[in-house]
Amino acid sequence: EDKVVQSPLSLVVHEGDTVTLNCSYEVTNFRSLLWYKQEKKAPTFLFMLTSSGIEKKSGRLSSILDKKELFSILNITATQTGDSAVYLCAVLNQAGTALIFGKGTTLSVSS
Amino acid sequence: DAGITQSPRYKITETGRQVTLMCHQTWSHSYMFWYRQDLGHGLRLIYYSAAADITDKGEVPDGYVVSRSKTENFPLTLESATRSQTSVYFCASSPGTSGGVRNTGELFFGEGSRLTVL
Numbered sequence: 001e002d003k004v005v006q007s008p009l010s011l012v013v014h015e016g017d018t019v020t021l022n023c024s025y026e027v028t029n030f031r032s033l034l035w036y037k038q039e040k041k042a043p044t045f046l047f048m049l050t051s052s053g054i055e056k057k058s059g060r061l062s063s064i065l066d067k068k069e070l071f072s073i074l075n076i077t078a079t080q081t082g083d084s085a086v087y088l089c090a091v092l093n094q095a096g097t098a099l100i101f102g103k104g105t106t107l108s109v110s111s
Numbered sequence: 112d113a114g115i116t117q118s119p120r121y122k123i124t125e126t127g128r129q130v131t132l133m134c135h136q137t138w139s140h141s142y143m144f145w146y147r148q149d150l151g152h153g154l155r156l157i158y159y160s161a162a163a164d165i166t167d168k169g170e171v172p173d174g175y176v177v178s179r180s181k182t183e184n185f186p187l188t189l190e191s192a193t194r195s196q197t198s199v200y201f202c203a204s205s206p207g208t209s210g211g212v213r214n215t216g217e218l219f220f221g222e223g224s225r226l227t228v229l
Binding site for chain 1: 144146151152153154155159161167169170201215216219221222223
């Protein structure tokens with residue numbers, strides 16, 4: 001059975017801290033791994049990763065994929081209160097028919 | 112306005128009633144999806160559609176029916192609602208790659224419909 005496991009499930013940090021969120025997966029015919037951010041409403045797309053070892057960056061957020069060890073990490077440096085959200089990891093199968101989500105990591109950043 | 116909209120945003124119904132959640136997108140995206148989100152389970156795929164008149168089951172399709180007669184609309188119907196279907200439902204769309212052949216995984220989500228079944 002395909003699955004995506006995220007850790008930790010929740011995390012509380014202070015503003016300015018750096019955090020690392022983890023995502024491991026077991027998916028038949030892997031195609032890509034995606035990260036989403038969900039604040040109070042709908043998830044919004046952050047990154048798509050298809051190749052191992054190539055870091056994707058957007059401001060203070062960065063992510064990398066290891067296809068050999070079947071995991072990805074999402075780093076957030078110099079956290080701000082606006083980073084408080086649920087971060088979702090999802091894996092797409094080769095046919096593009098199934099995007100399987102992990103349960104998410106709830107990040108709380110206190111000022 | 113362009114985008115993806117869901118209606119109703121909030122719905123309370125009773126066990127056994129039929130409920131339809133509507134989803135409309137203005138981007139002409141090929142792919143559309145219905146997910147439910149529950150505490151402890153994350154987002155789970157109910158049904159998806161790769162194009163008009165093409166639909167397929169996801170991870171948790173039992174008790175749900177979908178149709179896609181037009182590219183822009185993808186309604187989800189609960190034929191006889193049960194308490195276990197109390198959830199937040201998200202509709203999403205994806206443009207696919209060139210020609211809409213493959214789903215890229217980059218989904219654009221609606222704001223969600225919170226359904227309570229009493």
